[in-house]
């Protein structure tokens with residue numbers, strides 16, 4: 064699904080990712096952890112194709128296709144989704160309208176038929192229900208005045224409607240209350256169908272308790288320094304990142 | 313090389329869809345501005361003496377005036393002696409109905425999306441179509457007449473309803489008001505006249521479509537809307553012109569009179585040719601629009617979407633004379649390439665408990681300059697007057713400018729005036745967010761801009777809102793990337 068080899072990414076001329084390797088197979092859920100500032104969000108942005116995130120070395124292949132050659136919207140249409148650590152507000156743009164426009168833009172790019180508003184509303188209402196969100200949020204402007212937790216849940220609603228092949232979730236659990244965390248986890252698990260893959264960026268074991276990741280990786284200073292099974296996240300939860308320095312020393 | 317030029321031209325052509333020219337024989341007065349020309353215009357329109365006298369008074373006053381220079385605009389010298397002040401498509405006899413109108417003219421308006429003939433007319437909207445200096449025809453005359461509504465060209469009104477025109481003409485915008493209003497008063501050619509009798513709600517939307525076609529002509533139309541006590545009307549105005557390398561002058565005057573409890577809603581989608589990417593050509597739009605809430609509980613609302621013109625100088629205003637009268641101004645002004653706009657409003661609170669609301673959205677792209685200029689004046693006797701002003705600017709790119717010039721003059725301590733202003737740049741983060749969801753850059757910009765303008769668009773009648781949105785999208789093509 065996703066093959067990252069020796070990825071170097073510079074932001075404003077400053078190298079942030081310094082030779083990152085990661086392979087995610089179909090249906091797999093990988094957890095990505097690591098200290099603040101280690102480059103997790105940078106990876107998400109680089110995958111999504113943000114301007115100014117320059118790949119200076121290495122390669123990223125998504126289903127065999129070189130991602131660097133695609134515009135952000137083409138990556139979206141190809142099935143890549145990024146849930147933002149800080150979702151962006153778009154004043155005055157109706158949330159449901161935005162999502163439908165996005166869905167239809169992707170479908171059009173793939174040569175599929177556009178979705179009519181009835182079918183769309185049905186799908187979106189279902190995900191809203193799963194996440195126990197207030198339907199009124201659909202009528203409001205995209206993320207405008209949403210609480211932190213509402214923004215995060217809105218990202219999951221978008222994911223559920225857009226049905227990507229690979230979703231990168233950047234700290235979607237941060238800022239969620241305990242019940243909301245569970246709902247978001249259910250939302251994610253509901254989309255695990257054996258084919259769809261996930262990279263879940265998180266600082267906390269709590270979300271991973273619900274998700275049972277196939278692999279756990281630790282990113283530090285732009286490189287993956289440790290990979291393992293679920294035991295790795297448990298160890299981090301207990302010991303923090305101190306052992307990284309020991310192993311580096 | 314030539315091919316590239318052609319391609320570029322094609323792109324522009326697509327962008328400004330109204331840029332075509334209708335090849336029609338035109339009856340034009342010689343260029344220049346003097347008493348003889350004014351007399352010729354008046355004679356062509358078979359006007360009564362009082363009308364000519366009024367024009368000449370205006371002309372003499374205008375001769376004592378100078379062009380205003382306080383706006384944040386660079387206005388190249390306009391040689392007013394080079395302009396033809398009257399141009400009309402040649403017609404043997406005055407058409408008595410739309411069936412007799414030259415098919416070429418009907419075709420022109422068809423192409424502009426304003427069909428006039430019976431079959432294709434816009435449902436629920438009566439249209440007065442003005443081509444250069446004259447009104448081509450007005451639809452739904454019969455239906456309106458049944459309701460007692462008068463909707464006709466200004467020239468017809470001078471002939472058929474002289475008592476109304478005489479009473480109200482210049483009563484809101486006197487000919488001495490400003491340089492361009494005085495010029496208009498001297499040479500105005502046509503425009504629309506609306507009269508809504510007491511306690512009548514106009515049964516359909518009224519609309520005037522202005523089209524400049526002839527070369528080297530100016531357009532100087534006048535609109536007068538009178539709403540008797542308890543009357544209600546919604547009026548729409550649209551305008552376009554062919555693409556030309558020379559600048560053309562448009563100096564209109566609009567007067568609204570709302571009597572007791574009357575309501576007038578005036579919407580404009582202005583799409584005069586803005587000039588090319590290098591700032592060549594385009595319309596100079598100097599317009600005086602003012603509404604008078606003459607009696608108690610009257611209400612006047614201006615909504616404008618300004619996307620065209622090389623230069624826009626326009627401040628639709630409300631005089632809140634009656635107690636509890638209310639004025640509103642909703643505006644979207646978009647400038648791109650080398651366009652300049654200095655636009656806003658004046659709310660003059662004279663009566664007690666009067667309220668006004670100003671929502672202004674300025675969007676600048678390219679190398680354009682966009683200024684909001686607004687005056688809120690509260691007179692001494694306007695106890696408890698209220699104003700709310702919200703003034704937002706959106707910048708696209710780094711070479712454009714946005715400016716805000718609010719003036720507040722309050723002579724009554726019980727008045728409350730609120731002013732909010734924001735300036736933002738279309739965020740790279742917003743664009744990126746939209747794109748990660750699958751929208752391309754142009755759609756993303758269109759969506760962000762549409763969201764920015766929402767509060768104004770929702771004031772427009774449905775069909776106009778759709779048109780306005782599409783117009784913004786076209787006007788912004790090539791604004792990013």
Ligand SMILES: Nc1ncnc2c1ncn2[C@@H]1O[C@H](COP(=O)(O)OP(=O)(O)OP(=O)(O)O)[C@@H](O)[C@H]1O
Pocket residue numbers: 074075077079097098099100101102103104105106148
């Ligand atoms: N535009 C930028 N210019 C310069 N440095 C940047 C820029 N964007 C990110 N960085 C730096 O890159 C490093 C990695 O940032 P990133 O946001 O990827 O970290 P993170 O692992 O997601 O952290 P957190 O856990 O706090 O979300 C940080 O040191 C950050 O300051």
Ligand SMILES: [Mg+2]
Pocket residue numbers: 103104105148233
């Ligand atoms: Mg981060």
